[in-house]
Amino acid sequence: MKRCQPSLKTRLVARQLILQFLTVAAAAIGFIIFFVNSSLDGMYVEEAVVKVAANSIVRDAAGAPIVEVTPELAKLREESLDLWFAARLSDDSVVAFGQVPAEYAPLVPHLDKLSSADMRGQFDPFTLSALVRRESGPAGDMKIIAHGRVQPFTALITIASNLVATAVFLALALVSVVVTPMIITRALAGVIKTAEEAERIDAGRRGLRLSEDKVPREIGPLVRAVNEAFDRLDEGDDRQNRFIASAAHELRTPIAILRMKIDTASDKGLRSLLPDISRLATLSEQLLDLHRLDNGAPSDRIDLVALARSVAADLTPVLIAAGKTIEVFVQQPGMIMGNTGSIERALTNLIQNAVEHGGDEVIVRVNGPSVEVEDNGPGIPGEEHERVLEPFHRLRPRSSGAGLGLNLVKQVVDHHSGRITIAESPSGGAIVRLAFTAVS
Incomplete structure (x- = not known):
């Protein structure tokens, strides 16, 4: 069974996707290597602690903010024994949970003056690694400074790089799958037009040639070679037709003379050749008919x-x-x-x-x-x-x-x-x- 060749569109789109993937992957790896070798080090706090903290702050019967140990907070405390957070609510009240480091305790009453912050501790156990975020919870809007699970900064860069690289690759892939076939179709419009011209060429419509100006420059040599082949075929066909016509014309006269001489001969042996002479005459007429057919x-x-x-x-x-x-x-x-x-x-x-x-x-x-x-x-x-x-x-x-x-x-x-x-x-x-x- 003959193997079906893939279309040009399929090959171009597939190879473009592979190139894009390798390019984006190389950029992501380079991005990770750059930040790993930069001065950005230490441990960063996972963002989830802020939302857990905001959902655990509620108000008591008197309206004062208190911390309620929710299942999420209990689970987070099991995973991070040095968990702590503090919050300043919109009514200027303050609430805290766990052991807030002395370095950050004076900052809690002034959290409303901060937009956001990421702080990474330099020494183990990295309790000074903290986040400052605006969040909403059962007690209302608040600013929270919190410390929970920590991870190396390189892990954050790796995750971020992978997410960005995946998003960029998917966007490029979508463009390639949708736009590339359109571009290829427009680029090959001349080739398709030339193929239609080639379908109209046959033995009865000689002289037609493929249009070279409608195809891309790279395909021009192929079109020229095909047209030159047509020229050679037409030239050979012309020579053959001229030979047939000349031979048929040249045969008619001697055949006619031979028939006349045999027809008037009295020798029965000679007259027996008349059917063969008729056959030659018919053959020469048929050759002339073929020649007339090509030119009529x-x-x-x-x-x-x-x-x-x-x-x-x-x-x-x-x-x-x-x-x-x-x-x-x-x-x-x-x-x-x-x-x-x-x-x-x-x-x-x-x-x-x-x-x-x-x-x-x-x-x-x-x-x-x-x-x-x-x-x-x-x-x-x-x-x-x-x-x-x-x-x-x-x-x-x-x-x-x-x-x-x-x-x-x-x-x-x-x-x-x-x-x-x-x-x-x-x-x-x-x-x-x-x-x-x-x-x-």
Whole structure:
């Protein structure tokens, strides 16, 4: 099973995310290393102690603030035996819990003059590490100075760095996932346009080239290389067409002279060569038909009924002389746009092919924009329906044909954006149907 290549968008977004992650991670690590090696040391107090302290301060019946040991406060005291805090309420009353250090005791009445503060003790057990915060609780608004669980300052930096790095990375990732595909789509708009131009290039529309000015500069060399390859292919095709046309033209005259001489000869041995001469003449005409097809544009308004009757009338004398019949049935009139000479030659080839390889009855049927030729011969096996349309393929190896008739018909149909199908007739013969696009 062929491995599916990831899209350019997927690869660019994934690699950009990896680069962003590594960049943010490196910045966070550098941030941590900087602060670890700086003068910012000591132990800091966790913020949770302030909220626990505020929720434990209530008022008694007289309205004085007191400390009530809540479950949260009891748990915090178990974890930090040197827990202490003091608070100055909005009514200037003061309340304390635990052993407030002597260094901070004079500060408690003036806590309202502080906005906030972070103080880290220098010596173990770091009881001078404290926070000053504004908080609200059951007793109202207050300013609290508190000491509880402490951690190294580097741990705070690590947590903060990780949080900031995660937030920055998520923001960048969101931008990458949403914005990068939009940027890539706009950047590759020229490439998509060039791909659409490439889809319109085929054997019947030569001369088209990819637009180099619509693609990014990095893809320009590829587009130029493709256009140069098209130039070489067109040049080779032109040489081949010129050779075929020249060879066919050069063959017509000697073949005509040879046929005339053999036709007037009295020697039966020479006259037996007439079928071979006819085969050469047919082959040269088919080569010329291929050349005309490449240079002819489907621009005529064609009445399929009139064309079918005209071709049948031209071939009737030959068929009658061979003891065969041809009939034209019109189920529905049809008008198409095309090259009259090419379609006329294609229908002639179908009838000649039916006469040569079919039975003694040929029916040409017109049904709207389609025309079909039916014979009562041995037919074409189902497995050969596609192969008989290939150049130089002959259903019977000893057949006198060159194997170009049905291939020429297919090329005419393809040139007119039509479709050719082969089916079995009720009599056991073959039905070859040409379907075109109708015009009003």
